[in-house]
Amino acid sequence: MNFRELTPSVIGVLVRRGAGFAAAEDAVQDALIDAVRVWPDEPPRDPLGWLVTVAWRRYLDATRADAARRRREDVVSEEPAPGPAASVDDTLQLYFLCAHPSLTPASAVALTLRAVGGLTTRQIADAYLVPEATMAQRISRAKRTVSGVRFDQPGDVATVLRVLYLVFNEGYSGDVDLAAEAIRLTRQLAASVDHPEVAGLLALMLLHHARRRARTDESGSLVRLAAQDRGRWDTALIAEGVEILQAALARDRLGEFQAQAAIAALHADAPAAEETDWVQIVEWYDELVALTGSPVVRLNRAVAVGEADGARAGLKALADLDAGLPRHAAAAAYLHERDGDPATAARLYAEAARRATTTPERDHLTRQAARLNALLDS
Template sequence: MNESLLRALVPSVIGVLVRRGASFASAEDAVQEALVRALETWPDDPPRDPKAWLVTVAWRKFIDASRAESSRRNRELAVEVEPPAGPAPATDDTLRLYFLCAHPALPPASAVALTLRAVGGLTTRQIAAAHLVPEATMAQRISRAKRRIAEQRLDRPGDLPTVLRVLYLVFNEGYGGDVDLAAEAIRLARQLVTLTGEPEVAGLLALMLLHHARRASRTGAGGRLVPLAEQDRTRWDTGLISEGVTILQTALARDRLGEYQAQAAIAALHADAPSTSETDWTQIVEWYDELLRLTDSAVVRLNRAVAVGEADGPQAGLAALCDVPPDLPRHTAVRAYLHERAGDLTLAAELYAEASRTATSVPERDHLTREAARVRQVPRR
């Protein structure tokens, strides 16, 4: 059974139920039950029309739940008559569901979880495993999210930048359980490109592809973090790089630059370079300038300082770093790197060690600890 195809049907099935009178939360619950039933029965008895099967089963689940609730509250719903079976309507509600799941009322973690369930078609267990949390914890998170948007209409205009931020959060969640969240985010981004035709959506897809192309080279034995300069570029996926660059070029040609297109352009320049030393750092700085114009982000300023240090020398990079808040994550690690480049090895070792103590992940902490030890062993002139 093709589980990817099954998950791709979820948004449109939810949409059918909502148009028939179900609330979003009730429809989503019913479709999840139908998915479980499909996983149990389809391998031995696949339906001729998968979408129609899901609609029929989900609608019955909804009716059963509605009748039980009606009995409990002693009220009747206007959806008591089951519609006739037959081919499911071709209307695609995926884009509306993107907007609903990425509603501004939801915190980012809840928006990610709800998007993975309602749009991605993943089960609560799969989402919990991917986030390395107990299934009960994830179920509570999803339930709270659905309660918060219970009063929102499915056809309420959505905010595309919020949808894109949620998708990028999904991509950056990492890899765990039996679901690769990065691959899932790419699948959903491809879908969103088709639905919207927006160049910034294409820019996000290109950015994901270009980052994903380097996945195999980013970690070593035991999960050891491998920085860009040390990655084996022969392990980069040239097919994904080529696809990402082509998508990006098409998006940029429409002359409606957005932050994801600019980030993708930087990633493309890294992907195109044979080595760190042969990277077009001057052009990367120019793209960071464009990003600052679009976002005025402290993180962008931090990354720009690194690029300036490569293009114009470490002292110029340290000067650029003065514009970055010192309490920003990775600020101390960047200072360490630039001071090492400038030849101040004693200070660099101290800063690497300091940065390791405030690292936000174990691989990053271990990497910075190794950097401090390495610099201490470098012979002083």
Template sequence: MEESRLRVLTPQVIAVLVRRGADFAAAEDAVQDALLEALRTWPENPPRDPKGWLVTAAWRKFLDAARAESSRRRRELRIDAEPAPGVVGSTDDTLQLYFLCAHPSLSPSSAVALTLRAVGGLTTRQIAAAYLVGEATMAQRISRAKRTVAGVRFDTPGDVATVLRVLYLVFNEGYSGDVDLAAEAIRLTRQLAAAVDHPEVRGLLALMLLHHARRPARIDDGGRLVPLAQQDRGRWDTRAISEGVGILQRALARDRLGEYQAQAAVAALHADAQKAEETDWPQIVQWYDELVRLTGSPVAKLNRAVAVGEADGPRAGLAALAELEASLPRHTAARAYLHEKSGDVEQAARLYTEAALLAPNLAERNHLTLQAARLNAAARHRSG
């Protein structure tokens, strides 16, 4: 069986075992053992019902492990008898596994790692490589997360908002190592959208698709970051844009606006402009107004200030920016950009240099440094 099919089945089988009474760690161990057995036996004797086979095999593994540990004898008495082999019901328990992996008791980093391990089906080595940490370190993080949710049962509704935050964290990690986390986040969000009817799930999927569509144009051949206004829009993925806009429109039609739908609407307006100068900035400001109303997010307020600078002029943008805390991430970079637009080149160059020192990653730091160098060179040329 294809690896992609097994990755889809794995969280479903884990969720079935947890619903039947296994704790999360024991369920995952049992499913991994069942997968190893499947790899040995399926090539010569493939089952008619792969999910049913995995559930039966994993449940047997779990019972064997439970009987082998005296500390679990009391719990064993509460376990139902082994179900007879056969076709497993069509109910997909993966949604419950999403909720478990995004449990509020977990830190964001632990929730992300556990989601990638249990729902995404990635190996510990792959997750560690994606986060640029040692495999042992990631294994410990995942083990702690499993222990944290060991006693959690599926008897209360999960929080979709928490699941979406975790998936968006995965998406924003982008790409490193041999795992494309952005693509993985889109795959998992598609899976969630198929399991739950919620406009914000579709809003997040639309947002991911619209952002991901611009990925080919974000980095130039020299590995340098390319700002949105300077990107070659011919390199954008028009199919992903069309899909994202369609999903967003259907979500907005439900008239239950949420933060991901508002962010996706901003991304859709950027995608709709054939040229940067054709961007509908007044409408983008309106969507940021909605986003600020929904979330009160300082980051949304910062982005709104930049959009105001585009719609109403840099002085208006700087006035909106002045109302925000200067310690906000990218506040200095936004000031530099708006000062440059206002013609204050010397101040902009100084702020770009300052912003480069505060940049959260190397690509952004290099980009801001180049902006400062460009303006300083232009100033020297004029004075010369």
């Protein structure tokens, strides 16, 4: 039994009974701890009902123990009789609550992982490589922020999707694989809401995740897409991602995640790097630029133009963009190398390495600079 999948429903029941979100979430976490201890020896016939009953008792205990809340005793004094819990899916409402616009992206991600994902504070802290106390403060502040938000207020799907994409892009560390967790949560969301961009994000995640095993070599070093062993790509995930994407695109409500997934699908469809349909990829980047206007998208488009129409064309497209953009120096280095200017490329690779935000990326760019400098010295 996966305790975490039951978490949203249990929180939802307590909130509908009158508990505040923060108090309900705390009570459910206590109930989950009890479940880990009790269920292996005494598994319940109705896991959801068991968790609801235990969490409600925990909530009552906490409420009665708080002198400042004694005025609420008349509301919570009667405990509902144990029994099968009502089958109501509150996952979607919790997604919207955790992605509330008043929260910072970091807080929204942490609260989503805690309330919807059912992860412990320690697991989330380990995944983000921060002290548990720091993460506990972040989650507590987030819960206080949304404590007065009505549970039935309509939410913004786009905000929820951005939060899930942030989780996915964090990758994995510690004992929690955040990329896999993001896929699990997005599958839940897709089952709760019929929206082509939800499907687009799920397809995008699956197509990127399919290449995961090939992204690093035996030493842990990054392997760029063109050099990856495509035999290590997960063909089942690719097939699922393409099928989901095609169904979403057929609805003719294009969004940015569908466009990104279409680009990923074209990469996945190429048997070899040199067979990539770069012309079509540029066309999808044009759609993505029209949808978002994002400078980062324009930068990626410039690299695609360099592949489709030659490095000079790519550099021309890149020249219109702010040189301070993330990965601008790396893109320029790649295009200058393809244009036959290794000296400029080496300098730019070194500059990009200094700006890199992760150790694997910095090491990869440093190796590229060293490789070209060795060629120049030979």
